[in-house]
Amino acid sequence: MPLLAELVPMSTEWLYLAAAVLFIVGIRDLSSAETARRGNLLAACGMLLAIVGTLQHGLIVKWEWIAVGMVAGGVIGLMMAVFMPMTAMPERIAIVNGLGGAASGLVGICEVIRHVIMRPEGSTAPEFSAFHVGVAGLEIMLGALTFTGSMVAFGKLKGLISSKPMTYPGQNAVNVLWLLAMLCLIIGLVTGDLNPVFFFVLAGMALLFGVMFVLPIGGADMPVVIAMLNAYSGLAAAATGFVLSNKVLIIAGALDGSSGLLLSLLMCRAMNRSLTNVLLGAVGGPTGGVSGGDELQGDPQSISTVEAAERLFDARRVIIVPGYGMAAAGAHFAIRELADVLKERGISVKYAIHPVAGRMPGHMNVLLADANVPYDDLVEMDVINPEFADTDVALVMGANDICNPAARTAEGSPIYGMPILDVDHAAQVIVIKRSMSPGFAGIPNELFVAPNCAMLFGDGKQVAEQLIETLSL
Amino acid sequence: MKVVVPRELAAGETRVAATPRTVKRMDRAGLEVHVESGAGEASGITDEAFSEAGATIVGDRAGLFAGSEIILCVKPPDPETVTQIPSGAVLIAVLDPLIEHEVVSQLATRGVSAFSLDMVPRIARAQSMDVLSSMSTLTGYQAVLLASMALPGIMPYLTTAAGTLHPAKVLVLGAGVAGLQAIATARRLGALVWGYDIRPVVKEQVESLGAEFLELIDTSDAAEDAGGYAREQSEDQAAQQRRAMTAHLAEMDAVITTALIPGRPAPILLTTEMVEAMKPGSVIVDLAAERGGNCELTRPGGNFTSDGGVTILGPLDLHCSVPAHASLMYANNVANFLLHVCRDGRIDVESDDEVVRGTLVTSGGRVVHERVLEVLGATES
Numbered sequence: 001m002p003l004l005a006e007l008v009p010m011s012t013e014w015l016y017l018a019a020a021v022l023f024i025v026g027i028r029d030l031s032s033a034e035t036a037r038r039g040n041l042l043a044a045c046g047m048l049l050a051i052v053g054t055l056q057h058g059l060i061v062k063w064e065w066i067a068v069g070m071v072a073g074g075v076i077g078l079m080m081a082v083f084m085p086m087t088a089m090p091e092r093i094a095i096v097n098g099l100g101g102a103a104s105g106l107v108g109i110c111e112v113i114r115h116v117i118m119r120p121e122g123s124t125a126p127e128f129s130a131f132h133v134g135v136a137g138l139e140i141m142l143g144a145l146t147f148t149g150s151m152v153a154f155g156k157l158k159g160l161i162s163s164k165p166m167t168y169p170g171q172n173a174v175n176v177l178w179l180l181a182m183l184c185l186i187i188g189l190v191t192g193d194l195n196p197v198f199f200f201v202l203a204g205m206a207l208l209f210g211v212m213f214v215l216p217i218g219g220a221d222m223p224v225v226i227a228m229l230n231a232y233s234g235l236a237a238a239a240t241g242f243v244l245s246n247k248v249l250i251i252a253g254a255l256d257g258s259s260g261l262l263l264s265l266l267m268c269r270a271m272n273r274s275l276t277n278v279l280l281g282a283v284g285g286p287t288g289g290v291s292g293g294d295e296l297q298g299d300p301q302s303i304s305t306v307e308a309a310e311r312l313f314d315a316r317r318v319i320i321v322p323g324y325g326m327a328a329a330g331a332h333f334a335i336r337e338l339a340d341v342l343k344e345r346g347i348s349v350k351y352a353i354h355p356v357a358g359r360m361p362g363h364m365n366v367l368l369a370d371a372n373v374p375y376d377d378l379v380e381m382d383v384i385n386p387e388f389a390d391t392d393v394a395l396v397m398g399a400n401d402i403c404n405p406a407a408r409t410a411e412g413s414p415i416y417g418m419p420i421l422d423v424d425h426a427a428q429v430i431v432i433k434r435s436m437s438p439g440f441a442g443i444p445n446e447l448f449v450a451p452n453c454a455m456l457f458g459d460g461k462q463v464a465e466q467l468i469e470t471l472s473l
Numbered sequence: 474m475k476v477v478v479p480r481e482l483a484a485g486e487t488r489v490a491a492t493p494r495t496v497k498r499m500d501r502a503g504l505e506v507h508v509e510s511g512a513g514e515a516s517g518i519t520d521e522a523f524s525e526a527g528a529t530i531v532g533d534r535a536g537l538f539a540g541s542e543i544i545l546c547v548k549p550p551d552p553e554t555v556t557q558i559p560s561g562a563v564l565i566a567v568l569d570p571l572i573e574h575e576v577v578s579q580l581a582t583r584g585v586s587a588f589s590l591d592m593v594p595r596i597a598r599a600q601s602m603d604v605l606s607s608m609s610t611l612t613g614y615q616a617v618l619l620a621s622m623a624l625p626g627i628m629p630y631l632t633t634a635a636g637t638l639h640p641a642k643v644l645v646l647g648a649g650v651a652g653l654q655a656i657a658t659a660r661r662l663g664a665l666v667w668g669y670d671i672r673p674v675v676k677e678q679v680e681s682l683g684a685e686f687l688e689l690i691d692t693s694d695a696a697e698d699a700g701g702y703a704r705e706q707s708e709d710q711a712a713q714q715r716r717a718m719t720a721h722l723a724e725m726d727a728v729i730t731t732a733l734i735p736g737r738p739a740p741i742l743l744t745t746e747m748v749e750a751m752k753p754g755s756v757i758v759d760l761a762a763e764r765g766g767n768c769e770l771t772r773p774g775g776n777f778t779s780d781g782g783v784t785i786l787g788p789l790d791l792h793c794s795v796p797a798h799a800s801l802m803y804a805n806n807v808a809n810f811l812l813h814v815c816r817d818g819r820i821d822v823e824s825d826d827e828v829v830r831g832t833l834v835t836s837g838g839r840v841v842h843e844r845v846l847e848v849l850g851a852t853e854s
Contacts, residue, residue, distance in 0.1 A: 111849075327681035356600040359678045360653035361610040366661070366682065401597050418598030440596045 011238035015053030016248035017028050022046030023255055034473065049247045050307040093226055094154040097233045101146025104236035109203065111243050116196045130190050132243055137186035139239035140199060141206040148210030153225055156214070166215045178209055200272035223302065224267045229259030298449035300436065305463060308430050308456045309470035315392035317348045319384065321423055324358045324440070325398015325433060327367055329460035335397060336371040341471050351377050352384040352394075352421050359440075385422045394426035396447075398460050400439030403445050414441045429453040432463050474818060476504045476811075477541040479534065480512040482546045487515035487796035488803050490545035490566070493526035495808035500527035502812055507541070509532050516800035539633070545807050549576040560584035563820050565807055567591045567604055570834045570845045571736030577845060581835040586822050590810060592842070594831040602810040602828065606650045607802035612791040613654030613731065616758045617643070617853070619791075620727040621662060623756040623784050629663025640665045642724055644687070646742050646767065647731035648675040651760055655729045656684045667721070670716075689717040719747045726752070730767035731760045737847060741765035745779075754783030763789035 023046045029039025060066065084092050095302030115128035185202045188194035217225050234256025246369035303311075312318060320339060326332060339349040351373065357364045368378060379387075388394060394402055403423040407415045423429050424447055431448060433455065438444055447453055456463055476816070478491040480769060489512045492500075496506045506528040510520050520530045531537040537590060538544070538557040544568035550558065558564065561584055568589035570577045580587045590604040600606065620643070621628055630640035643659040645652045648670040659666045660683050668679035669687040676686040722728065722743070728751075732740050739761035748757070749772055758765045762773040769786040770777055778784050792799040814820050814829055822829070822836045834842045 324681070328677050330681070355599055359681070360657070361606060362652050362654070366657040370661070370683070407598065415597045
């Protein structure tokens with residue numbers, strides 16, 4: 001191998017360049033369900049080239065260790081790919097992120113030990129400059145917090161840790177101060193005012209910070225957190241690249257960091273949240289507004305448009321339950337079109353019209369008639385309620401109180417005794433909604449956390465259009 | 474329990490408090506329904522239809538009320554009818570108790586437990602009993618048809634070989650139930666529609682029906698009270714609003730006003746001056762005519778054409794012009810209410826239920842409704 005490096009000058013750099021191109025093309029392909037498989041394959045090829053490139057770097061100390069690492073890692077990776085079910089994808093990503101972060105952190109620590117702590121007496125080699133110290137500090141911090149943060153996220157997703165948000169007063173202030181303290185440590189290390197031993201203090205603080213910043217976040221918001229952690233692990237990898245002067249790590253890390261950040265931004269937008277809200281770790285449920293006893297027992301599960309489309313695709317009978325959210329989003333035309341697409345596939349589609357759906361009597365009728373929904377498809381509550389039990393998917397479109405099971409059971413609730421649509425009797429319920437916010441009556445809806453219910457967050461019109469697009473592929 | 478449904482005696486009243494369908498529901502619930510002969514005539518419901526549904530048809534009024542326990546009416550009973558109601562009976566009707574003090578005190582004196590369905594709280598589960606909401610649905614729809622008939626043109630935008638017809642511009646003031654229904658109906662007739670309300674929260678609701686929300690002045694959340702109704706505005710705000718409104722009015726072909734404040738005269742939204750600014754041939758339909766009207770020139774129950782050629786319609790009880798649907802909705806509201814409050818064959822007037830507390834006006838010889846007592850106290854002192 002070293003021979004090859006001599007024969008082909010700069011072959012490592014060429015391989016890295018090819019790897020970087022493959023990463024970028026791969027990520028581009030991942031943005032659409034059609035090309036995602038190819039994208040994944042391209043990125044994997046890129047990774048292979050990057051590994052080959054690194055192996056002929058010429059600075060290899062012991063091949064045995066590399067072999068052990070590759071075999072162990074390869075076997076674990078293969079087992080995860082084969083045996084972990086697709087539904088456990090978020091957990092898997094959490095683990096991979098966390099391990100990536102841990103790797104970056106460990107590399108950082110090693111480099112610090114090698115160049116700063118164990119530095120030969122009297123050596124004045126400028127090899128590890130102040131810049132390197134700073135980047136190594138960032139690398140250790142990001143790597144460590146990504147590791148523990150991801151492990152907590154994994155625990156929450158897996159149910160090992162309560163997925164309810166754990167909060168205490170002044171949490172955000174503590175977190176921000178903690179973060180500032182870590183940054184101060186890095187500055188101190190760069191200027192040389194602090195003993196290099198403080199690198200370990202930094203690592204310890206970052207490990208704790210990872211836990212502190214994920215604990216207050218509720219289970220339903222975990223996807224956003226995972227995307228954020230993904231970004232952090234990418235940044236950690238990029239920092240590693242700077243420390244090791246490894247270009248492909250910088251490129252891959254930057255790609256990973258920016259795509260993670262973009263993904264979390266998109267998810268925030270879909271959930272009607274700002275990024276600051278997420279960055280401060282206060283994403284666990286509506287902040288402030290929740291009073292005691294009003295909280296939901298359990299966590300809503302959120303699904304993607306593609307998953308929702310699959311469920312609709314597999315259904316034989318679908319009932320659409322429109323509410324004021326559909327009217328406010330102006331989604332009635334899109335919903336009609338969605339129903340048409342489903343009908344073309346031989347799926348039976350009906351609309352369940354609750355007498356108080358919307359903000360005026362007949363609100364749904366007026367809008368759906370405007371969208372040319374046949375009157376025969378609109379079914380009154382009393383007639384359609386028995387049919388839910390025989391329905392595969394109840395698609396709740398911006399409706400809330402009119403399908404809240406609290407009306408049946410929760411005595412003292414403002415809607416107690418109101419007849420509701422029995423959507424929870426359907427095999428599966430998909431709720432399209434902008435956020436978890438309550439409806440007109442101002443009370444939370446247990447339906448959203450029912451085991452057979454999945455939340456599809458987003459603007460009603462956009463979501464419906466995406467569903468149509470996915471189903472028409 | 475004996476439930477009686479008398480014929481409505483008030484002039485122009487076409488509704489009836491029960492339909493064959495609600496008779497059946499009450500019958501199933503173990504109530505014995507007696508309907509006065511001819512009660513459903515104006516709504517197109519024959520005595521036979523009622524008796525087929527299980528009601529007993531009674532010809533003489535005194536016999537009808539004798540031994541009755543629950544009386545279902547539309548309008549408040551006249552003084553003579555009140556004397557026929559047995560003491561201790563339950564009356565369900567629309568009493569308008571914040572305004573009609575006389576009938577309230579008569580019913581109290583008579584010892585009648587009177588529920589007034591126009592006082593149903595605006596909460597989700599009581600929607601099925603909310604008569605104001607059902608009647609407003611009909612009046613909102615009808616108001617647009619009235620306006621359309623009174624307009625010198627038609628409403629939609631048509632480009633034809635004989636020239637282009639520009640769409641009518643319709644402004645709906647007050648986006649409550651009637652206002653929203655008017656907006657939806659005008660849109661369906663092809664007009665360009667604007668909506669306005671002092672409660673900024675309804676902007677989204679107006680827009681959800683495809684209309685535009687007219688932004689006049691800075692609005693605040695304070696205009697909606699806890700019950701979901703509009704509150705009276707301060708003088709200053711109203712003046713500002715009028716100035717801004719005048720400019721918009723000059724553009725409109727039809728204006729439908731629906732602003733009502735419970736227990737108060739209707740607020741004036743359109744002054745004489747503002748009407749003068751409107752185009753000749755334009756039409757105002759004032760749905761608040763019963764409470765004096767939202768327009769200064771409104772003649773309740775009549776039509777009026779201003780010097781500037783603006784037609785102002787002040788219809789009363791517009792829902793009575795569609796008696797079949799008005800009766801259907803009203804009777805359903807009544808039956809929903811009755812079956813809600815009547816548990817195990819009796820009506821508990823002491824119940825803590827929000828719906829009972831909100832609607833029970835008189836009981837045990839006294840006026841018991843808090844807001845009605847407040848109004849009564851204010852007028853006495």
